[in-house]
Amino acid sequence: MNKRKLPAISRRQFLGTAITSTVLTLGGLSVSSAVAATQKRPNILFILTDDLGWGDIGIYGKTYQTPNLDQLAREGTRFTNAYAAQTVCTPTRISFFTGRYPARLPVALQEPLVDSDNVGLPPQHPTIASLLKANGYQTALVGKWHAGFLPNYSPLKSGFDEFFGNYSGAIDYFTHKNESEKLDFYEGEVLVDKPGYATDLYTERAVEFLTRPRNKPFDNAQGEPFYLSLHYNAPHWPWERPEDEELSRTFYSSNDITAGGSKETYAAILKRLDDGVGKVLQALKDSGQADNTIVIFASDNGGEKFSDIGPFQGRKTSLYEGGIRVPTFIRWPGVIQPNQVNNQVLITFDLTATILAATGTSPDPDYPLDGRNLLPVLVGKKPVSPRTLFWRYKSNESGYPSGQLQAAVRSGDWKYLRQGEKEYLFNLANDEGEQTDLKDNNPDVLKRLRNRFEEWNGQVLPYPA
The missing domain is CATH 3.30.1120.10 (Arylsulfatase, C-terminal domain)
Structure with missing residues (x-):
């Protein structure tokens, strides 16, 4: 199939009346007069967690306390029927990046993904990052990639301007070594040995990204809009609390990835994740960008050993509800009303379609999306409707x-x-x-x-x- 390169749309076009018709129409449905007044493309902050169960967020479950995530959920719409595109992580990530069913690409059939230089997300395939980048967005991925390994695959080859994180499916929180006991921590495509608890390092980099000056290419224009994917490795195994650095020195001597841990340890991992999200959201607010930023929170699949899976059965690797039903919420101040609970059935690639619609970004016609734009449902212009997934x-x-x-x-x-x-x-x-x-x-x-x-x-x- 020949891929047609999408032309980059000029920033000036979006800063005039064109943005009103492009971003606000959304398939003929006006979204919000508040957005029309600002005439700004929204920034995007997409937060993806790793192996987070449906009930691990306090507002969904009864076992763990996550006050910052609870507050974020209350400030927007919380979904009760949200699904991951797969019950393991690589296919769901491929689905989000492409906006399509994961089984449309060979990389998503390698479950789990092995370290190979010939299996990954093809650089020529359009992604949410490459499409937004062509549309004038600054793009960054902080955290877990897990969509292919160097030298042939990387976030920088798939539309991200910058990357800070790990390539493989799991790293030790302190040594940042993968399951092969090799260092897996990168600045772009350069290996770095940086001390610290991985959750904290990802939080710190996200805060730095959000608070740096944004380019302002035209007089009286907003700064360059951004898309930040913050893909925490938490609460994925290994079961290491922020105070468990001593444990990390010997952890990989065991090949049993289910060994160790406890609900108390898992609660501490979740707390550090929740604290990190709180710091990121505070940085967004302090930088004056919160009102013009869509924040989306989701998990890549159902929970693991210590997760609260709510009323469901099954966990990661199962297609019972507990393996694929995930916590998901969306906040967009002035557009999406707060304190909403929505039972619309949705799946990972719907989030991709929604982001593209909200930013006025066209998908590549050679790679049609499988996802649906959720904005009409979110703003009450369209009723909840059945889905077949x-x-x-x-x-x-x-x-x-x-x-x-x-x-x-x-x-x-x-x-x-x-x-x-x-x-x-x-x-x-x-x-x-x-x-x-x-x-x-x-x-x-x-x-x-x-x-x-x-x-x-x-x-x-x-x-x-």
Whole structure:
């Protein structure tokens, strides 16, 4: 397929009346007179956490305390039916970067992603970063990338102006070594040995990015708009609190990634994450940019060993609700009303489509989005509507449910689930815990959703043999 390069849209175009028609129309739906008055493109702060369970945020669950995240959720819209695009991290990240189902790219079929120089997010594939960059945005990724390894793949090759973080799926919080016991901490594409607890280092870099002077290319114009992806490694294993540096010296002597830890340790990891988000949001406010910044918070998949998965069953690597239902909220002052709880079903790549719509950024027509723009629902111009979404998972690593295909479809309130040869049918309207299999009483629904899955499955890439 030949990719057509999108022309960069001039900043001056957006600073005049063009921004009103481009950003505010959003498919014919006016968003807010407040935005029209400012005539500014919004900044974007996207915060992605790693293995955070649905109930790990205090406002969702009952186990852990996260006051800063609770406050952020109250200042915007909190979703109760938000899903990750996959039950493990690389495919969900690929989905967010591209705005598409992860199974459209070979890299997202390597679950988990191995360190290889020939598997990654292709630099020529448009991403949310490359599209926003072409549209005049300053782009940065702080934290976990996990979408391919050097020398062929990196955030700098996929639209980000700058990168500070780790390439692999997991690093020690103190030594910053990966599971191969190799240092994995980078400034761009240069390896750096920087002391500190990883969560704190990512917070500090995000604060620095937000508080630096922004370029002002035209008289009386806003500073250059930014898109910052802050991808914390927390609360992903290893189970290390900020005071556990001594533990980190011997942690990788064990190959058991489920070893150790406790709910108390997990609570301390979450607290440092919550404190970090609080500092980032305070920096945004102190810099005078909060009112013109869309803040989106999400997780890449369901929780792990110590997570509060709420009323669900299943965790990471499972297509039960606990493995894919994730906390998600969006704040946009003056546009999205605060203290809203929304039950619209959404998935990771909807967040991509929403960001592009809010910034007046066109997707590449050669790579059509799978996501939907959520803004009409967020501002009350469109009612909540049913969705039909698809998942498919098969690990390529021992220690996981290796070799067994899992499949899932959510269509309205119905949930079709396949694990190997076993099929299930649940009605999530009154059975979010997926306890009652209704397939025998609803054979037509079972057949319809099974067929829908097979139709979708034929349109995406097959798993490697």
